[in-house]
Amino acid sequence: MEENKGASSCSSHGCNHSNGGRGEKFLNPTPMLDELEKGPWPSFVSGFKNLAERTKKPMLRGVMDQLEYSYNTKMGYWKGGLVTVDGYGAGVITRYSMIKDKIPEAAEFHTMRIQPPPGLHYNTAMLREMCDIWEEYGSGMLTLHGQTGDIMLQGIDEANVQECFDKLNEKGWDLGGAGAGMRTAVSCAGPARCEQACYDNLELHLHALRHFVGQLHRPEWNYKIKFKFSACPNDCTNSIMRSDLAVIGTWKDAIQVEEAAVTEWIEEKGVDALVNQVINLCPTRAISLQDGGMKIDTRDCVRCMHCLNAMPKALSPGKERGVSLLMGGKNTLKVGVNMGSLIIPFMKMETEEDREKFMKLVEEIIDWWDDSGLDHERIGETIERVGLRQFLDGVGLDVDINQVSRPRDNPYFKAKY
Amino acid sequence: MEENKGASSCSSHGCNHSNGGRGEKFLNPTPMLDELEKGPWPSFVSGFKNLAERTKKPMLRGVMDQLEYSYNTKMGYWKGGLVTVDGYGAGVITRYSMIKDKIPEAAEFHTMRIQPPPGLHYNTAMLREMCDIWEEYGSGMLTLHGQTGDIMLQGIDEANVQECFDKLNEKGWDLGGAGAGMRTAVSCAGPARCEQACYDNLELHLHALRHFVGQLHRPEWNYKIKFKFSACPNDCTNSIMRSDLAVIGTWKDAIQVEEAAVTEWIEEKGVDALVNQVINLCPTRAISLQDGGMKIDTRDCVRCMHCLNAMPKALSPGKERGVSLLMGGKNTLKVGVNMGSLIIPFMKMETEEDREKFMKLVEEIIDWWDDSGLDHERIGETIERVGLRQFLDGVGLDVDINQVSRPRDNPYFKAKY
């Protein structure tokens, strides 16, 4: 490859354009990216271009050039580093360009991960404040939201990071997680806007993340650990697959049935729909057709949510509500997807005491993992390696048949008798 | 323990009885075993005792004494050895007593494994001949049948083995398998007495076991290999769990439906029974209720047999019949139960050519295993260790989605592109 000829004339790096001619445009031509301005779905490229043309931030021009270059060469050009703020060990994802000789304007392009309010509920004042600070110190580019739940403020120079953080922190914002520690969490809409909510996940989310705020900012465990809070088993946060600690709302007693609404439903949709769309889809055949109506055998119900989803006016979760804790979810790396597994079938989650009890338990769990885990080993991997039973013993948790889908099919164990 | 005082006075070995007093009895007292003469189910102890009293064979007295001793001490006292017949390397299970100093009469107690006719069909002449020979040379004790399918003639001295075998062999009997080679096979009743039979398993059994007769008598592979032949997926020989090569009858086209018999069935049992006992139990919902009758969507049918079992008069397997080959079944040792897995979804099995083609294939499979397997590794273990795909490649078999319950859920492979 040729030497850097300056970012504003990037003919050398395959962009096939020059900045001459149309002096009115701040940006260099990006013909590949421009293809992504076509079509009806909102275009991030258009968004970036508009922002750049308005703010004339060189970093934005640089990052567009580098992205165009990636589209041409089909390779990425960022490398990591270690930018952070005073007293924290994580929260800024550091990016230096590997081709800053070619495109110096985006030599640095760090991301600040910011923890949003649980449930991603905002008022416009909060958002506008954040936008103003971000426009002042950073690129003005952001993601709502990252997969772990952070607001990602993308594109800032190291020099501005501390001041930007201070300004944000003054307004109630704090950095999110990164590295081998507690991570930012996600909550579903929860009791704020959902009739299925079985516990106050927003409250617990706030509580739990504050509890672990030190370990989030100064990561020093084996690897990352993530909470997600879904207020019912529909699991709108995908917690089972992407969190080490999935806190899922559930209930213990019978589903609440409003008979009149059931009748109304059947009158409107018919018995066929009742059979085909509700009764036959219950995973455990807990529902039977009785005199043209439905009867739920609570003992057979596994709290899957289906019938409640299908008949939201008529059915709702029982009254004895709380959470299940599933553990060990994570995605593909190294071991293949691990879905979280049910560890605590039920815990009440109503009072401050309930929450404290829960936090104590989670601390014990993490302590066990910190002792028993290997470097870069998620807690689900540790449990699998060491053994579920050993984990339960280690943390002092009760054995429950709900923790497994079946008893073992091999006789290969040494019992204590 | 005290020294041997002779078998007929076995007070020393815990039997707590003496042979004095009641001179009329040939056997020593066996109070523990005698408990097993109580109760309505036919008693093997009574059988043994009657045989012993009639024949007065010392070996029978010895073996009863040793068994009584085991019942008292809760330990077994047989050890192996290497008895066989001319030219064979297997087929006699050799047993020497570890306590022949205490009970010399059963110092030797070898078993001859004999291959029965496929399907365990007999005429009385065959059986009587066998009994006569066995009474002449052996103990007269036998098992019909061992779990692998053999007639087990239990209790013979080494000195009599060859002559006993010669006599049996003259009458058409041959030894069964043992050791690291081909083993005796099992077939269900098959076309001889079952309307579900989808191929002639008795014929194939005879063919296959004759084909491998050398490797059965002179074992020299990594480990044992077993055939079982079930003429339909009801699998009355349990082939899937206890044979390396499970040959299970199946069919390709639509289930044959006799409409009149269906109607008759419904008239007799009612629509409720049709829905609850047939339609709802189809594993793939291939059957639907239509105008009070049933309709099978062949494309969704997985040949599970249930509806045919429930309505034998009305439904029968399709006309295009053949076999599926499942491989790798074995019980618990070392790796835990391996259920056989579907390897060949369908092969015709009607003509001599079909059978020859099948034998060629099985030879290739065994060759692959002989090359790729480790010592004491069943073929299912080898396939699991080396990889299903590698096995299919190795033997030159086609890949078929029917071989797996789902495509992989991890991206961890290196493809050939």
Add this chain to the structure above:
Amino acid sequence: MSSPERTWKTIESGPHTYMEALHPVVRKNYGNWKYHEIPRPGVLKHVAESGDALFTVRAGTPRQDTVDMVRQLCDIADRYCDGHLRFTVRNNVEFLTPKEENVEPMIRDLEAMGFPVGGAGNCVSSVSHTQGWLHCDIPATDASGVVKSMMDSLYDEFKHMEMPNKVRLSTSCCSINCGGQADIAVVVKHTRPPRINHDNLSMICELPKAVARCPVAAIRPTVVNGKRSLMVDEAKCICCGACFGACPAMEINHPEHSKFAIWVGGKNSNARSKPSTMSIVAHNLPNNPPRWPEVTEAVGKILTAYKAGGRPWERVGEWINRIGWKRFFEETGLIFDEDMIDSYRHARTTFNQSAHVRF
């Protein structure tokens, strides 16, 4: 072994031929049966396309037979079945005749001789089982005795058809389980690592073979009293007993520490659900000859619950899948414990990877 005066030259014939063993009506209708019925317990009626009917009378045997007993069975076959009979894969004997009028007298004769007629349809059939102390070189118990004791208590269930579906039982005298997967299985469970008989070992053991046999690499070579021997890492050992099969000095059996476990839900047929392996539901039952009452009792609890709660066609495992394991333990009174959580090769696949929960 070889007898010099041998005159007979071995014919390596393999299985005995079967054509001559088939009843003429069977031969005539071979491959052309149309349907069957179970007119009464222990009796099958098969009807051929030709219209011919064949009656089968099924009876239980002890499996550990004698020539005298086999001759008795032959007498029956000669009397009623033109000299034809067969055995089932579960050690029952079957008498086949086209003559309906032979059925009742045959049943009477069999029962008089002590052979219970039954084992067909939705009943508890005979127990598939193994050698035990009578013949095997590695048994921890006597399967035949356990089976006899168990079948005494299940005699009526063999002779009637009151179960939701077929019930298959098996019993095995070591963890290898030659008896196989079944709806309910009674299998010896080793509970201690093998004790090593160092005196014997060097003489009788191919050391590398025993080392290789261990699935968890718990066996290491060592020297004891100047002799080459083996040692077991007891923390690793999973008490599988595989080494004992390779080397008789790796003594896994013990009069007190060899226990019984009860397993349920094995299914080998493809009917409805796919075949399934068994799950452990009780262990630490004593090896208690001559009648093993604890074992019979545990099996009885399971059968009672299944008989009461199973729906038509549900095999034991299918019944449990519907009602859930939690309720299975409640209804049988057995106790789920931490040892029943899988810890072996594919343990993770048995974790409850969902929020599905039963209270």
Add this chain to the structure above:
Amino acid sequence: MSSPERTWKTIESGPHTYMEALHPVVRKNYGNWKYHEIPRPGVLKHVAESGDALFTVRAGTPRQDTVDMVRQLCDIADRYCDGHLRFTVRNNVEFLTPKEENVEPMIRDLEAMGFPVGGAGNCVSSVSHTQGWLHCDIPATDASGVVKSMMDSLYDEFKHMEMPNKVRLSTSCCSINCGGQADIAVVVKHTRPPRINHDNLSMICELPKAVARCPVAAIRPTVVNGKRSLMVDEAKCICCGACFGACPAMEINHPEHSKFAIWVGGKNSNARSKPSTMSIVAHNLPNNPPRWPEVTEAVGKILTAYKAGGRPWERVGEWINRIGWKRFFEETGLIFDEDMIDSYRHARTTFNQSAHVRF
């Protein structure tokens, strides 16, 4: 990094508080919602025990936003929702108002600004995705671009509710899959072992970390040109890319050899069936910027078949479980191949351990 003139003392506050973010009607009825309806695509109506109703208008965003765009959204919220809005876990924005009369004008304004209203109920919602070339240090593609191209073709499916159930899509720029399991996922697939940049390696790599990172122990220390380096046993390597995350000199990405795979049947909800992992159904699709037409086409095939064949409430994976994988491949025109047979840790559990077969 530390600025000496700092005056602000950090408050480690964790997540931002949420109470003030909630609309007054939400606060009033917090935890007391009774049911919801979906009166039209993109609109939810939640009714509280109190009788209050709350209307939610949902719209798609590009996820890669700008302050300008966020301010636009705030303008809408100020105009119609008393200054309240929220985002969904799938990057959609939601406007909440008790005023039914605000719904239609709000929809008009949003659409006019280019934000499609939809994403609720039985539709294809926005794609959860990842950083790509824009920001990550290990990406093989640009997720945002793939997503934009895909959503252009699925625009109508976002705005209507014509699917059997919700359809969740995800896209990830490396095999780590930060985007997650979904009904249909488009994920980069590495196809070659990493090329090792030996010049760089000794400088930038913590060697033991990289060695430890490999799940199949394919990495070994070595010396190249006198410098400590690493080598990969290519026969063992499963192209997982884990080493690249630990050491940038283990170059797994390649302009040609980094491909795309398509996955189906991921489900995280507990509704009906237990949550399920995805299965691979296509790989070797080219990484073809700027519009990746091959990827969009494959996803389109799957959605077309599912839309035509799925029954009410059946998610993609549940539909496939009913019709069977064989028919899935037939109806989508995708090809099952030998690489799709699992070969990883629990591969055996995916074998068809039955005689169940589809022709």
